[in-house]
Amino acid sequence: MRAIVVVDKARGTAGMKLEERPEPRAAINDVVVQVFASGFVGTELEWPSTWTDRLDRDRTPCIPGHEVAGVVTALGYGTTGLSVGQRVFGIADWYRDGTLAEYVAIEARNLASLPGDVDFTVGASLPISGLTAWQGLFEHGRLRAGQRILVHGAAGAVGAMVTQLAREVGAHVIGSGRTAARHAALDFGANEFVDLDTDRLEDVGAVDLVFDVIGGDIGKRSAGLVRAGGVLVSIVGPPAARPTDGLAVDFVVEADRAQLTQIVQRVRTDDCGPTSAPSRRSTTPSLPSTRLSDGRGR
Numbered sequence: 702m703r704a705i706v707v708v709d710k711a712r713g714t715a716g717m718k719l720e721e722r723p724e725p726r727a728a729i730n731d732v733v734v735q736v737f738a739s740g741f742v743g744t745e746l747e748w749p750s751t752w753t754d755r756l757d758r759d760r761t762p763c764i765p766g767h768e769v770a771g772v773v774t775a776l777g778y779g780t781t782g783l784s785v786g787q788r789v790f791g792i793a794d795w796y797r798d799g800t801l802a803e804y805v806a807i808e809a810r811n812l813a814s815l816p817g818d819v820d821f822t823v824g825a826s827l828p829i830s831g832l833t834a835w836q837g838l839f840e841h842g843r844l845r846a847g848q849r850i851l852v853h854g855a856a857g858a859v860g861a862m863v864t865q866l867a868r869e870v871g872a873h874v875i876g877s878g879r880t881a882a883r884h885a886a887l888d889f890g891a892n893e894f895v896d897l898d899t900d901r902l903e904d905v906g907a908v909d910l911v912f913d914v915i916g917g918d919i920g921k922r923s924a925g926l927v928r929a930g931g932v933l934v935s936i937v938g939p940p941a942a943r944p945t946d947g948l949a950v951d952f953v954v955e956a957d958r959a960q961l962t963q964i965v966q967r968v969r970t971d972d973c974g975p976t977s978a979p980s981r982r983s984t985t986p987s988l989p990s991t992r993l994s995d996g997r998g999r
């Protein structure tokens with residue numbers, strides 16, 4: 702098969718090459734997916750997991766890319782829940798060859814069914830930002846209707862999803878970003894916008910939840926805004942400061958079929974009614990299905 706490979710961390714994306722690679726084989730509980738669309742994150746080549754396996758052994762040449770939408774072409778021994786020919790989307794393992802290839806092997810549990818009315822390109826744009834938003838809001842942040850949430854980078858890929866889902870659940874959303882991000886953040890549903898170039902962050906007042914995609918000084922100052930019992934959720938590593946009387950959580954997104962199913966319902970072209978998708982986790986709210994779009998304009 703053809704695949705994009707990297708061999709030299711120092712060269713970054715300039716070192717990416719299109720090569721012939723062996724087709725992957727499906728291990729126990731895996732499927733092989735023929736890739737129709739793939740998502741690549743710009744910072745991937747800096748992640749240690751792009752270059753090693755779980756025992757920290759070099760695995761170059763590596764195939765990057767972790768988001769995928771495509772069609773199942775093979776099942777591994779014992780694999781259940783998906784079938785050959787099924788349209789799927791999801792996240793490939795951080796430590797295995799990824800999705801910038803014609804075929805990828807993935808654990809079946811990391812994938813969900815992609816409805817026929819959702820394009821492959823849309824499907825491949827959803828998993829990382831959608832799941833990160835979902836897990837940060839509802840599992841780690843335990844967001845509830847009526848709470849005030851500060852969403853940093855509200856016009857970006859993750860922030861746009863966070864903003865839309867937080868509004869959907871009935872929270873009051875304060876989006877942040879640079880001056881140029883104001884309109885996009887408000888369009889995604891933010892009730893207010895804090896311009897980090899010109900406004901004073903501290904004037905936001907107390908919030909129940911901070912969703913931080915920026916970190917650094919912004920993350921540090923945001924800890925002071927979290928009211929008693931609130932949560933600072935960071936997706937950019939451990940926060941430099943913690944709320945005085947609240948929680949600080951940093952996490953890495955995980956694949957989750959039930960959550961992927963909930964998320965994709967929100968971009969369907971022919972179904973904006975309530976979703977019947979099952980929820981495996983007690984912290985996952987049952988939300989009405991509305992239209993989601995990502996920070997990349999889809």
Ligand SMILES: NC(=O)c1ccc[n+]([C@@H]2O[C@H](COP(=O)([O-])OP(=O)(O)OC[C@H]3O[C@@H](n4cnc5c(N)ncnc54)[C@H](OP(=O)(O)O)[C@@H]3O)[C@@H](O)[C@H]2O)c1
Pocket residue numbers: 744829830833853854855856857858859860877878879882897914915919935936937938952953954996
């Ligand atoms: N832990 C996890 O599981 C996880 C999952 C997904 C993403 N991430 C990480 O989360 C971060 C955000 O990801 P993303 O995909 O949402 O990125 P993105 O699409 O680039 O969005 C980030 C947004 O924040 C804004 N921003 C960044 N620094 C800013 C600053 N100092 N002042 C004002 N606005 C600022 C950006 O504006 P500009 O474009 O103008 O800079 C952009 O709108 C990345 O570091 C990514 O690696 C972590």
